[in-house]
Amino acid sequence: MDSPVQRSDPIVILGAGVFGLSTALHLCQRGFTDVTILDKQNYDESKYSYLEGCDAPSADMNKIIRAAYGPETVYQDLSFEAMDLWRSYNDYISAGRDLPPGLSQKDEIWVNNGNLQICAQIDLPYFERMSIENMRKAGKRDTQVVVTEKHDVNRAEKAGFGFAVDPFSRWQKNKPYQALLDTSGGFVYADKACRLVLHLARRAGVKVVLGPEAEFSGYREDPRGNITGLETVGAKTYPARLVVVACGGWTQQIVPGMDHLCETTGGSVAVVKIPKTHALYERFSPHNFPTWTYKMRDGDDGGLYGFPVDENGYFKIGYRGTKYINPQNLGDEKERSVPVTRWSKPDSITRIPSHALDRIRGFLEEFVPELGETGLDITFTRLCWYNDSFDNHFVIDHVPHKKGLMVATGGSGHAFMFLPNIGKYVVDKIEGKSGGPLDYWKWRNLEPSKKPVNVLGEGRQSERALQNQRLYQDDELVLGGTSGLGKRARL
Numbered sequence: 012m013d014s015p016v017q018r019s020d021p022i023v024i025l026g027a028g029v030f031g032l033s034t035a036l037h038l039c040q041r042g043f044t045d046v047t048i049l050d051k052q053n054y055d056e057s058k059y060s061y062l063e064g065c066d067a068p069s070a071d072m073n074k075i076i077r078a079a080y081g082p083e084t085v086y087q088d089l090s091f092e093a094m095d096l097w098r099s100y101n102d103y104i105s106a107g108r109d110l111p112p113g114l115s116q117k118d119e120i121w122v123n124n125g126n127l128q129i130c131a132q133i134d135l136p137y138f139e140r141m142s143i144e145n146m147r148k149a150g151k152r153d154t155q156v157v158v159t160e161k162h163d164v165n166r167a168e169k170a171g172f173g174f175a176v177d178p179f180s181r182w183q184k185n186k187p188y189q190a191l192l193d194t195s196g197g198f199v200y201a202d203k204a205c206r207l208v209l210h211l212a213r214r215a216g217v218k219v220v221l222g223p224e225a226e227f228s229g230y231r232e233d234p235r236g237n238i239t240g241l242e243t244v245g246a247k248t249y250p251a252r253l254v255v256v257a258c259g260g261w262t263q264q265i266v267p268g269m270d271h272l273c274e275t276t277g278g279s280v281a282v283v284k285i286p287k288t289h290a291l292y293e294r295f296s297p298h299n300f301p302t303w304t305y306k307m308r309d310g311d312d313g314g315l316y317g318f319p320v321d322e323n324g325y326f327k328i329g330y331r332g333t334k335y336i337n338p339q340n341l342g343d344e345k346e347r348s349v350p351v352t353r354w355s356k357p358d359s360i361t362r363i364p365s366h367a368l369d370r371i372r373g374f375l376e377e378f379v380p381e382l383g384e385t386g387l388d389i390t391f392t393r394l395c396w397y398n399d400s401f402d403n404h405f406v407i408d409h410v411p412h413k414k415g416l417m418v419a420t421g422g423s424g425h426a427f428m429f430l431p432n433i434g435k436y437v438v439d440k441i442e443g444k445s446g447g448p449l450d451y452w453k454w455r456n457l458e459p460s461k462k463p464v465n466v467l468g469e470g471r472q473s474e475r476a477l478q479n480q481r482l483y484q485d486d487e488l489v490l491g492g493t494s495g496l497g498k499r500a501r502l
């Protein structure tokens with residue numbers, strides 16, 4: 012039997028996104044003394060800001076935080092645990108001591124402005140009904156507001172969430188409307204959150220190596236094939252008792268044998284810049300406007316979500332009703348989807364499939380026609396790469412038959428909210444613990460009798476392959492026409 016990893020053993024984490032950062036911080040907090048994190052992107056320069064030139068899902072403007080998780084109470088509990096820590100991050104910042112560059116005492120990274128889940132029908136769908144039920148069981152029924160229930164709405168108003176009940180003025184416009192508001196939810200400023208956790212990790216003793224020189228170039232192995240470290244493009248060797256690969260959508264390229272478990276898929280994002288002087292800026296500010304989702308489990312026709320404006324006036328909308336793939340042959344004879352990023356293909360930096368843009372524009376024209384009516388158009392777009400597991404659960408485990416190698420990945424579109432606490436579970440795994448959420452996050456195979464939540468490996472013939480999608484033309488960024496959902500909306 013191999014001895015467990017000791018707290019003095021060197022541990023190298025590859026990837027400084029949500030999983031890597033959180034793991035690094037929790038390792039040091041647990042008493043590990045030789046922890047190094049590497050990333051090929053220089054986040055000290057870009058500060059995790061997509062607008063400053065980096066590109067990873069963790070490097071973003073904002074991300075939804077929610078505890079309403081339908082039947083999935085594992086994540087509901089995890090989310091409440093994370094929210095306590097998000098609050099402690101806000102407290103840390105407001106104390107104003109020892110802040111990283113790019114953060115000031117006035118910054119609030121976690122904003123509890125509510126998460127509104129807009130539904131396609133008046134009868135609440137299963138997921139929303141289960142959220143109410145499971146929040147009730149957790150003693151949090153008060154946080155769930157059915158917008159058509161007077162009693163619930165009164166309660167939301169008393170709690171200061173009146174603004175979040177009908178933020179698109181559907182009733183005023185005589186449009187049918189149903190939604191469940193989760194007043195425990197909201198969003199975090201993602202770039203600032205990563206910046207803070209990187210800083211806390213450094214303070215806790217993590218060695219940080221960022222930039223192109225830190226790009227992975229190969230493993231170090233002993234004669235039995237066990238991993239004993241890794242090498243980087245900068246010709247440096249990092250010996251390690253354990254290597255944890257946390258490279259998001261790039262993980263499958265680095266960890267062999269994972270393609271049955273995870274695939275990277277592109278989510279589409281569009282941003283409308285609303286100048287601070289514009290009347291809509293105040294209306295869509297976080298104190299007047301919630302985070303929202305629209306028909307999240309309704310396939311291609313739904314899967315929209317969005318945020319209030321940020322301090323630069325960026326009003327962000329995402330579409331994940333169809334997630335795209337980019338199957339490529341990268342030389343190891345295996346075709347797999349790989350992220351298209353601004354650095355791997357500069358021309359693609361802002362282009363999303365026309366189909367996705369049509370869905371986003373359609374939503375905006377139906378729900379926020381005021382944008383087009385006041386001369387605002389979509390300012391830029393982005394493809395942002397998920398690493399989806401077949402069942403939407405994360406993957407935190409040792410790699411079978413590769414001693415010394417672990418993965419922490421499979422965010423499947425919902426890992427950002429766990430930045431403060433996911434690392435705790437990675438460290439539990441490293442320390443040989445099991446049970447609880449770790450049982451969901453094992454290295455696993457799809458049981459033949461089960462249907463995957465996400466179908467993986469469709470390849471180039473798939474309609475979702477970017478090779479088969481038309482990317483939009485600039486004139487499609489104009490709002491105010493008739494397109495997509497605008498014509499089709501049932502609600």
Ligand SMILES: Cc1cc2nc3c(=O)[nH]c(=O)nc-3n(C[C@H](O)[C@H](O)[C@H](O)COP(=O)(O)OP(=O)(O)OC[C@H]3O[C@@H](n4cnc5c(N)ncnc54)[C@H](O)[C@@H]3O)c2cc1C
Nearest residue numbers: 026028029030051069075227258259278422425426427428
């Ligand atoms: C469009 C979109 C919307 C989302 N919305 C939400 C949301 O609202 N709420 C939520 O909770 N979650 C959300 N998520 C999910 C969440 O953002 C991700 O699960 C999480 O950020 C993934 O973190 P990660 O550490 O796995 O990967 P990443 O953020 O991809 O980080 C991986 C890192 O590895 C580095 N790397 C890659 N290859 C190498 C290499 N060869 N050498 C060195 N370094 C390397 C990269 O530079 C990168 O920094 C969303 C995701 C997407 C795509």
